[in-house]
Ligand SMILES: Nc1ncnc2c1ncn2[C@@H]1O[C@H](COP(=O)(O)OP(=O)(O)OP(=O)(O)O)[C@@H](O)[C@H]1O
C-alpha cells in the first residue's frame with residue numbers, strides 16, 4: 001500500500017515537469033535530446049520548431065563555449081564506460097551532491113544522456129512544487145526551513161523511481177532523512193576547490209544563490225567566504241556520499257596545473273569509473289540491486 005502511494009507520489013513529481021504534455025524547463029533530459037546549458041526542455045524546443053542541438057557538444061562556461069570532449073577518443077571512452085556501468089547499476093538512480101557551482105547540473109546531464117537515464121534537478125522540482133520561479137524567492141517569501149521541507153519531499157518522491165540522475169541542491173546533504181532517500185541509489189560527490197567554485201559563481205553573480213548573496217561585497221569575495229564556511233560545516237555530510245570525485249585528483253592524473261583545464265566529460269568519466277569501482281567492491285550487481 002505504502003509502496004503504491006510512493007509510486008503515485010513519484011509519478012506526480014515526474015508529471016510536475018510537464019505542462020500540456022510538453023517538458024518545461026531543463027528539469028528532465030532524455031537520451032538523445034540533451035541541451036547542456038539550455039533552459040528549455042527539448043520537447044518544448046522541438047514544438048517551437050527549434051533545430052535540435054547536437055548532443056554533448058559544448059557547454060557555456062566562464063571562458064565562453066568550451067568543448068565537452070577533448071577528443072573523439074574521450075567521447076568514446078565516456079560511452080564505453082557508461083555501457084559497463086549501466087549493466088552494473090541495474091536501474092539504480094544516481095544522486096549528485098556537492099557545493100553550489102560544483103557542476104552537478106552540468107555533469108548530471110551528461111551522465112543522464114550517456115546512460116539513457118532521465119535527469120532531474122531537485123531545486124527545480126521544489127520550485128515547481130511550491131509554484132515559485134526561483135529558490136531565491138522561496139527563501140525570501142517563505143524561509144530556508146520551508147525550502148528544506150519541500151526538498152526532502154521531492155527527494156523522498158524521487159527515491160521510489162528508477163533510472164534517474166538527480167542533481168541535488170547543495171544543502172540537501174545536511175538532513176539525515178535525505179540520506180535515507182539517496183541511499184536507495186548511488187551518491188556521487190563532486191569535490192571542487194573553493195577557489196574554482198567562487199570563480200564560477202562570481203561569473204554568473206550570486207543573486208540566484210540566496211545563501212551566497214551579499215549585495216555589498218564583490219561576488220568572488222562574498223562567494224569564497226561563504227563557501228569556505230559552508231564547506232567546513234558540511235564536510236562530514238558530504239563525506240556520506242558513496243563516491244567522491246575530486247577535480248584536483250583528475251587534474252593531477254592528467255598533468256594539469258589547475259582544475260579549470262578539465263572538461264565536464266573528464267569529470268563524468270571519472271564519476272562513472274568511481275561508480276563502477278564502488279559497485280564492484282560492494283558486489284552490488286549481484287546483491288541488493290536484484291530487488292529492483
Ligand atoms: N568542468 C567545468 N569547467 C568549467 N565550468 C564549469 C564546469 N562544470 C560546470 N561549469 C560551470 O560552472 C557553473 C556551475 O555549474 P552547475 O550549474 O553545473 O553547478 P551546480 O552544482 O549544478 O550548481 P547549483 O548547486 O547552484 O545548482 C555553470 O556556469 C557551469 O557552466
Ligand SMILES: O=C(O)C1=C[C@@H](O)[C@@H](O)[C@H](O)C1
Pocket residue numbers: 099100123135168169170171172208209210211
Ligand atoms: O547549498 C545550499 O544550501 C543551497 C544550494 C542550492 O542548490 C539551493 O538548493 C539553495 O540555494 C541552497
Ligand SMILES: [Mg+2]
Pocket residue numbers: 104105106121167
Ligand atoms: Mg544545479
